Amino acid sequence: MTVKVKICGVRTPAILDAAVAAGADLAGLVIFAKSPRNLTIEQAGALADAARGRVGTVAVMVDPDDALIEAVAGTVCPDILQLHGKETPERVAAIKERTGLSVFKAVSVCEPADVAQARAYAGIADQILFDAKAAPDAVLPGGNGVIFDWRILASAKPPFALSGGLDAGNVAEAIALTGASLVDVSSGVETAPGEKDAALITQFIQAARAAAPQHAKAS
Secondary structure, three states, X not given: OOXXXXXXXXXXXXXXXXXXXXXXXXXXXXXXXXXXXXXXXXXXXXXXXXXXXXOEEEXXXXXXXXXXXXXXXXXXXXXXXXXXXXXXXXXXXXXXXXHOOXXXXXXEEOOHHHHHHHHHHOOOOOEEEEEEOOOOXXXXXXXXXXXOOHHHHHHOOOOOEEOOOOOOOOHHHHHXXXXXXXXXEOXXXXXXXXXXXXXXXXXXXXXXXXXXXXXXXXX
């Protein structure tokens, strides 16, 4: 099984092109004002248009209201919505029904009990993304470059996505330990917050492609 790769926080046409050239499966477009990777609806729409037919697009939002959901679905027209806040299973289901789009639900984890809570989204979210739980005083729910103990995902039912402090140096180990079918990177391919680097993107994707999840090895 080939592990898929999402480059999150794409902000410019040049970085979009670099992600496509390196073989990314998905490009994440962040629409969250507090993020250094934030895009306006119009900026995200332009990048999504440029990506169409080349790479899948994921609109990343944090506890979006209905107005933002409508604007993103209607103007950006992404392939996938990613909900990275405290959205309940009921809210995720409502957004899916409202838009007709696939939905990824990010779940912040630090201990096994956090992983167990993700089961509430089974059959609702199209993909669960396990991310490192941010510190209580953190401004951002993700993209902080924080790693969690991947061993706590031993009870997680695949397929699932993995994020949190990943980079070219550790992604192969993360895939081997967790069996993640998709890895999501943001700060790990940046030279500064929000500043993606084409060479780092290429290195990350090459490292991820060379790795194999445990369950794939056993099959």
